[in-house]
Amino acid sequence: MNLHEYQAKELLKKYNVPVQEGFACSTVHEAEEAYRQIKNQSGSSFAVVKAQIHAGGRGKGTVKETGINGVKVAKNIDQITEFAKGILGGTLVTIQTGPAGKVVNKILVAQDMYYDGPSERKEFYLSILLDRTKKQNVIMYSTEGGMNIEDVAHDTPEKIFKEWVHPGGPLQGFQARKIAFNLGLSGEAFKNCVKFVTNLYNAYVGLDCGMLEINPLFKAADDKVIAVDCKMNIDDNALMRHADVAAMRDTTEEDPTEVEAGNHNLNFIKLDGNVGCMVNGAGLAMATMDMIQLSGGQPANFLDVGGTANAQTVEAGFKIILKDPNVKAILINIFGGIVRCDRVAAGVIEAYKTIGDIPVPIIVRLQGTNxxxxxxxxxxxxxxxxxxxQLSEAADLVKQAVA
Incomplete structure (x- = not known):
């Protein structure tokens, strides 16, 4: 589950990770009030307005309707009003959203961190995730933080450092010190960085994060080390341990069909192809998608109905797949192990009659019991x-359907 920046920062504060303070706002009036509070607290007339969507590249992205960037620095309340009006309710297009963009329902009005001369401040990059090849958590960090970190990773990979941590234990003190040293810090900034990295790793483990990225990790002129931006992803399988985090889910940022599928306990991921898939079992689903590709089609989705498929789940799967106008055929590929094939067939027939006339060919491949x-x-x-x-029979039928 992805979180917005303002949500992730609130969680980090519980682990004593210093963050850029700010207020999430849904209206222009709320943004103006947030600015007044920030100005009173900091004494600075500068504030940052950040669009809150589940995508990166907001600073370089633009709102379709107004041409305003997704991240703006305001010098006064008039600019706060201007930027809030230009971003809220607009469609922000970034390198990660694709041309369709995402509608901005909230903005974050935050304190300006760049309150001293550029010679005194530094931007770093730091993220934590699982390295599946080593079966360990890895902290990736670089002295070259900011909006162009992707270019740094591509053009100068030697500037990306890595520190692996065994998932069964904490981040060791020498590792946190090594990270601060490689970032070129000393004195009070070094000590603050060690605390920051240690607490951040504790947050990563404690919240069951799949990924936690701080970019930029900011060293201010007074040697404070602060998370200016944060991207956080929580492992869905661990949400049962974090009811407070699960309550933060923003379904408006997710694909509506994926949300609907989740309500029916279906594992569904929308793709860009022309053949809808309904399969029981993730491995079989992957093989089915490969088979569709080899047959000249393109999978329109990944849909795993699980090992107990019945008329209700089949019907729900049908309806979700048919919402995609690009689908030219539907392939149902079920292995009858836990569930008998004749029961699935009866479910397909019942679902077909309930939905009514289905405008695309349906191919059903059942193998296993009955x-x-x-x-x-x-x-x-x-x-x-x-x-x-046979799978080969299903492949030929798919080929004919999309020809």
Missing amino acids: AEEAKKLIDESGLKVQSAI
């Missing part, structure tokens, strides 16, 4: 459903 009986049920149903037992 596969022959299932094929007979479908062949004798009188419905426009094509059945197959």
Whole structure:
């Protein structure tokens, strides 16, 4: 589950990680009030306005309707009003959103961190995630933080440092000191960085993060080390341990069909192809997608109905797949292990009758327990459903459907 920047920062504060303070705002009036509070607290007339969407590259992205960047520095309340009006409710297009962009429902009005001369401040990059090849958590960091970190990783990979941490234990003191040293810090800034990295790693583990990225990690002129921006992803499988975090889920940032699928306990990911897939089991689903590709089609989705598929789950899967106008055919590929194939076939027939006329060819491949009986049920149903037992048969039918 992805979190907005303002949500992630609130969680980090619970782990004593210093963050750029700010207020999440849904209206122009709230943004103006937030600015007044920040000005009173900091004594500075500068504040930052940041669009809150689940995508990176906001600083370089622009709002379609107004041409305003997703991150702006305001010098006075008039500019706060101007930027809030220009961003809220608009569609922000960044390198990560694609041309469709994302609608901005909230902005973060935050304190200006760049309150001293540029010679005194520094921007770093730091992230924590799982390195699956080493089966350890890895802290990646660089002296070259900021909006062009992707270019740094591509053009000068030697500037990206890595520190691995065994998931069964904490970040060791010498490792935190090594990170601060490699970032070129000394004195009070060095000590603050060691505390920052240690607390950040504790937050990563304690919150069951899949990824935690701070960019920029900021060293101010007074040697404070602060998270100016934060991207946080929580492992969905661990949300049962974090009811407070689960409550932060913003479904408006997610694909509506994926949200609907989740409500039916279906594992669904939307893709850009023309053949809808309905499969039981993640491994079989991946193999089915490969088969569609080899047959000349493109998978329109990943849909795993699980090992207990029935009429209700099949019907829900049908409806979700058919919401995609690009789908030219639907392939149902079920292995009857836990569930009998004839029961799945009966579910397909029942779902077909409930939904009504389905405008695209449906190919059903059932293999395993009672596969022959299932094929007979479908062949004798009188419905426009094509059945197959072998994977090669299903592949030929898919090829014909998308030709």
